[in-house]
Amino acid sequence: MKATRRFVTSIAALALTVGIYSQASAHCDTLDGPVVQDARKALSAGDVTPVLKWVQAKDEKTVKAAFKTALATQGKQQQQAAEHKFFSSLVRIHRAGEGAPFTGLKPAGSVAPVIAQADKSLQDGAPAPLISMVNEAVSKGIQERYDKVAEAYRHKDESVQKGREFVAAYVEYTHYVERLQLDAEGHAAHHGEQKKHAPEKHKH
Structure with missing residues (x-):
């Protein structure tokens, strides 16, 4: 449990540092x-x-x-x-x-909540609310994908179709945690470069 909490916290710290790129x-x-x-x-x-x-x-x-x-x-x-x-x-x-496109100025208030909180935390000098927000999102994302693949795992050998459903859920699950871990280790790209450095897809 403590290891899981440390892992999620490290992911949150990563999101604070590198950002959630499509939103940022x-x-x-x-x-x-x-x-x-x-x-x-x-x-x-x-x-x-x-x-x-x-x-x-x-x-x-x-x-x-x-x-x-x-x-x-x-x-x-x-x-x-x-x-x-x-x-x-x-x-x-x-x-x-930055090598990023510009499609015009967007209205005030259109920024994603997590980015607004990132700015507020910086202004307030208090990262705790942002860490909590990101922790919650990351935990939810992992849990949802884990539940889905765990259920599919129990039925993967019942038929080819069930096996394929497991593989699809497994790929989504592992890619998600891989992206989080790469971000946590500082391998994430900035702004428009994320696709260029995205992890290769697993071959199954």
Whole structure:
């Protein structure tokens, strides 16, 4: 029981470090994401510096030009449009630097709950609520797949069809825990690279 708890905790720690990639990759696309938050601060202060960390050195000139344009725009409606254009340009450049696609800014509040909690935990300086959330999700995921394959295991030799049902459940079960373990060991890819480094499928 203690070993299981340690395993789940290590998986949670991994999720905190490497993130849940399909969700995290979209996080930067939201209007309340960290990139746009820093962009708002930069515009408010009239200083582009806070957003430069989100882009590569080669893109700084483009970002500075877009920032200057947004800052110089007059008129409330025109300014809002210019700011939104700057946000989009900044996020697009940030995503391109990661080799990830950009399909437009997403509304505020559209980020996954676990990512919102990850940000909140960082701001609060308290990772415990996030660890608890991830622990619960991981435990549930393992338990559900285990129950399914354990049931199929009891009937796998009754017929070819039952055997195939077991194999399907077994592959899903082992792939799931393998991905978790690879993440825990720091082998997970970042953002758009996860497919490239995904574990090979078992051959049965």
